[in-house]
Amino acid sequence: MSSKMNMNVIMNYGTIYGIVIIAMSLIFYIVGLENDNIAVFFINLVVTVGALYIFMNKYKMEVGAGFISFTTSFRLGILLTFFGGVISAFYNWIFLSFIDPGAIDKAKEKAYESAISNGRSAEQAITELEMAESIMTPIGMTIIALFVFLLLGLIISAIVSAFIKNENPNPFSEEV
Numbered sequence: 001m002s003s004k005m006n007m008n009v010i011m012n013y014g015t016i017y018g019i020v021i022i023a024m025s026l027i028f029y030i031v032g033l034e035n036d037n038i039a040v041f042f043i044n045l046v047v048t049v050g051a052l053y054i055f056m057n058k059y060k061m062e063v064g065a066g067f068i069s070f071t072t073s074f075r076l077g078i079l080l081t082f083f084g085g086v087i088s089a090f091y092n093w094i095f096l097s098f099i100d101p102g103a104i105d106k107a108k109e110k111a112y113e114s115a116i117s118n119g120r121s122a123e124q125a126i127t128e129l130e131m132a133e134s135i136m137t138p139i140g141m142t143i144i145a146l147f148v149f150l151l152l153g154l155i156i157s158a159i160v161s162a163f164i165k166n167e168n169p170n171p172f173s174e175e176v
Contacts, residue, residue, distance in 0.1 A: 006063065010079045010080060014081075014083025018084035021044065022087070028040055049159075056073050056076055060073070081150065085146050093141075104141065111129060112125050
């Protein structure tokens with residue numbers, strides 16, 4: 001399989017992963033679960049680990065004939081989360097710009113309440129919100145979401161790759 005074909009496979013799986021994340025976000029929104037809910041975080045984490053494991057294992061079996069190095073697996077995981085993250089970040093921008101533009105105001109209110117409950121004065125909480133104002137826009141929140149996707153993808157890819165790797169014992173064959 002050529003490198004271009006491999007990238008198409010990776011993009012397809014990343015697209016599927018991104019669509020699953022979007023579908024889950026819509027379900028959580030309809031049900032009324034907030035994105036900062038710990039249960040939502042763990043569900044997203046399980047889906048990400050599962051998607052990476054399934055994709056890496058399928059790639060190992062179909063392309064690598066049962067073998068895959070840690071490096072290749074790690075790259076696959078990062079690319080998968082990158083493509084899924086871009087799709088999800090684009091949805092996030094659409095959501096914050098058109099579906100629920102008030103979500104940013106709700107996030108600001110929660111940040112203010114959190115600052116107050118952590119012992120800051122009202123003036124300190126307002127100052128913190130004013131400093132964060134420039135990133136609390138649909139574009140800013142989308143960039144942050146993409147960054148978080150990539151950071152978590154990096155960490156989860158390393159962990160899953162450590163479990164899924166199966167080095168080829170034949171040093172004269174092509175490295176997968």
